[in-house]
Amino acid sequence: MEQFNVADFECKVEKSITRIKEMLSESDPLLTMIQLYNYKFFRGLMNIEETIQGNTTPFENKLLDITQSILVSNQLIIDHDIEDDFLVEEYLEEIESFYSAASILISFSPKEEIIRYSQGMQFNVTGTLYPLFEQDHFTDMLSPYDQLLQNTFGLTSSNLVNGILAISKHLRSTLYIKFLGDTDGISDEGSFIDLHVIADYFDVEKITKWPKTFIKELSLSRGEYKDFYEDNLSIVTKESPIKYKPFLELDGRFYCFSIDNFIDNIYRSTLRVIRANNPGSSNQINLIQNNLSEEISLKLLKKMLPKSKLYKNVFYKAPVGGNGKDEWCECDGIFIFDNVMIIVEVKGGALSPVSPFSDEVAYLKSLDDLAKNPYNQSLRFYNTYKKQDFIELFSKESKRKYQKVAIVSDIKFVQACSVTLDDFNEIASRIEKTDIIQKSDLPIWCISINDLRVYPELFDSPSIFLNYLYQRSKASKNPYIKLNDELDHIGLYFEYNDYSKRINEVVEEHQDISEVFIDNHREEIDVYMTMKFNSILENADPDNSSCSLSDCKFHKKPNQKMPKTFQQLIDLLDTKMNEELIRVARYLLMLDWDTRENIETFLTSRSRKLLESKRRGVILTPYMPMNYKKENKIEELPVISIFLLHSSNRVFKNETERKRFLMERVFDEDEQTICLVVGINDKAILNKAVVYNIGPEQFKALPFETYERLKTIRMKISEARNTREF
Structure with a gap:
């Protein structure tokens, strides 16, 4: 031009x-x-x-x-x-x-x-x-x-x-x-x-x-x-x-x-x-707005993490103002699930009713109110936690009385979430890349209630949702990722998992590239929502629908693409609603497609051999280790070993037996290993799962003679096993 x-x-x-x-x-x-x-x-x-x-x-x-x-x-x-x-x-x-x-x-x-x-x-x-x-x-x-x-x-x-x-x-x-x-x-x-x-x-x-x-x-x-x-x-x-x-x-x-x-x-x-x-109704309306915006937002987030701990309207001490004096500060909501913390700030105020061109100052101020200010509040909470590796949460009992409700510590991943009543879908997807959001290592997720409603419909797996937040946090810091829509993040995640890495690969493949055009990735979501709504209309009144479902193929719920048995494993870990199992699922979801395929091959081939064996007491070396090789270790992941046994195996019933079994088989006694033991029934369905951590402390706690016997057994197993290297 x-x-x-x-x-x-x-x-x-x-x-x-x-x-x-x-x-x-x-x-x-x-x-x-x-x-x-x-x-x-x-x-x-x-x-x-x-x-x-x-x-x-x-x-x-x-x-x-x-x-x-x-x-x-x-x-x-x-x-x-x-x-x-x-x-x-x-x-x-x-x-x-x-x-x-x-x-x-x-x-x-x-x-x-x-x-x-x-x-x-x-x-x-x-x-x-x-x-x-x-x-x-x-x-x-x-x-x-x-x-x-x-x-x-x-x-x-x-x-x-x-x-x-x-x-x-x-x-x-x-x-x-x-x-x-x-x-x-x-x-x-x-x-x-x-x-x-x-x-x-x-x-x-x-x-x-x-x-x-x-x-x-x-x-x-x-x-x-x-x-x-x-x-x-x-x-x-x-x-x-x-x-x-x-x-x-x-x-x-x-x-x-x-x-x-x-x-x-x-x-x-x-x-x-x-x-x-x-x-005279304005004060009452404002009060209602503030309460309902928080209530709805926290309710929708809770749907995706039903077993999480939620602390509403909590207070904490943090330095405020030029003198840095500790004052009581409020946070709308804190979600704690395992080692993940989501800091939620909700704004019931309105996006400027005038257009950006007609009053630029008013519009930018409304963006500050809806995005910048809540992020700065979340950042204050995050910095307070990071400074001491823990934070004390209080409820306000009266004007000057506060009651301690929790101490939060041992958090590995923190996400800031800013929710607005007003829809600013297309702006939210860009705003985190502007000067409106202060530069820090705290990832921000700006979203309207309209879009937040989509998430529980698509994310019925806590591990997949938490993995999505992790991948989205990487994308929010990637300068090449500029999307026109919040839901494009979901579409990209479903397609590529680590979509920030995928975009970086595209940049590396083409020299002198300054910006990547990312096409619409929400189309599958749009079609699914459309067809589900249409099916509701048709069921309510066959004459009142947008089209006949006999003429329109009903689309399954969009989900991240993954191998079938690997998906079955993630579903199994999710349904137990156990924090440790869901943590393992989160780790597995961080793996790339090739590694997932390797796990798929292991699960299907070992399942077949296991069910073909008439002597279920015989161990067919049914396990595989991941991330144990020093030369290509993924820093964000621990060493993980997956063990596949028949569901009737006594290892599932006896913790002492299980500990001995695992200590005999972990690859390195000097490194912490997460051991996932998975059970399969006679119909080749994964139906049991337990997780156990084996590390140096367990070996060091053994009496000398017991350790020597174990050492001998480990050497024999190591020589005999024919474990495929991944």
Whole structure:
């Protein structure tokens, strides 16, 4: 773009918006919105993923939003008869032309990268919550406001949630086709017979049964915000006027056409209208927000680590201020699982409602509030722990009384997690690489509640989730990894495991590379969420679905790719919900594909030989060591030996027998070895697992004569074994 000229693209934007306004002034707004909805809806039917998730090109994705925004922000004077027909194709061409020029203006703006990137995402992207989670999400988010809603609008939170779900169901499913067929609303030639009959389908009052006073508060009529945009170019740089007022009022009726704009903003919209109509409610709303944001975030994280210790709203002493004096500091949540600690800070505040371009200072301040400040709080906790290798946690009993609840120590991996109520998915994936986040060795995971809901759906294995956090922590420090979406991290992890290493390999393969373009890796997740949601719709009502599952292959839950029996081993270690076994699973998950294949080969071949043997008391050297060779040792991993025995073997029943058995077979008595003993039943299914640590201290504790006998046995086994080297 050496010859890029700002004026040229500003001219293109000006020209397109002028023409768009002219076309809208010549058409009935209700007819226009219905026809544009039809275009988007029937286009979506050709792609099931688009129907539910809205993953379309930007101009199609924001088609309804930009049209409605222009309708409500321009006082269009009509001095001629309105045309019966709306030139959809010509209008779409103009919208596409506008979006193309606007996107280039944003990309080549002289503003700093995070501002350009954020503006581009807000301008082009919509639809941030999977429909699969809408019921749980809005029930969680709106239930605490039940009394305020009743006092202000005579509306219960359950009625509000039911209405939201009804609108979502109306605008996402194929009910629309059934409605058109039942009403005979369209003639054989494709034109509308009765526009008002068709309009009933989008009538918010009829869909939701909400009080009209509440609906009106969330609506804008044509031309009502006539001074919202200063000029045509401000449509590119300013937030949408319909962001918090999603409904379109025409002739005393209220319509909803854009489901994504509605779902993205209805929570904040509801709080705004409560504040506006219930003076004095702000303090109560703020208190509710803070409590529910922490409660939901910790609940979702706990789902993935059900056996972890969770300490909520804990206090600790740390140096604060210029004099470095120890003061009481608060932390929203601390998760401890085995030797892993997750420091959680939750923010219920809002991302700046204005666009990044229209008020850069306000936008950056909101990023500080939602990302920088919670990270600095986590860093203070982390540094306090690191300084003394332990930290004391307290609960606050009264204004000056604190009760000790735990002492945390022996932690090997620490992760900071910053959760926000507001969705900033695309920004979160980039923000950790900016100056907003202080440079340190504490990895940060910034995520919104919308995205956090995805994690328990995909991670039902504590070991895989903890390994993901470890791999993600490496990626957050890799300068080549810049993703457009938080969920791309999951997709990359499922594909490559150590995806930071994979990116580094790509860089090494190509000389003089400064940045790696990483394509979309969340597509498999999108398809899975879509198909699961569609199956729920179809089970609830066979006529109310986005497509027939007989025509659409249901996708299995995305997971990390790994050999079948190796996966069975990880599942076995997870299901025992034992910290030591899950720690071993975490270690095994750090291994590369070739080593996993070696373990797979060992498990399958030894299982076959073990089951073929009629004398189960005979040991067929069924074990393999990993990470014991000094020349290629992985520093992050201990020495691990896997032993495969029949489930009936007495080694599983007698700890003394097991200890002797293992001490005879570990490779090096001078090094700590994690021994994983796995049992297999007659159906070749792995069904038992125990872990035992063998190290120098066990050998040194033996009486001299016992040690000498053991030494002789170890030498014989070493000479006899024919262990394959890995």
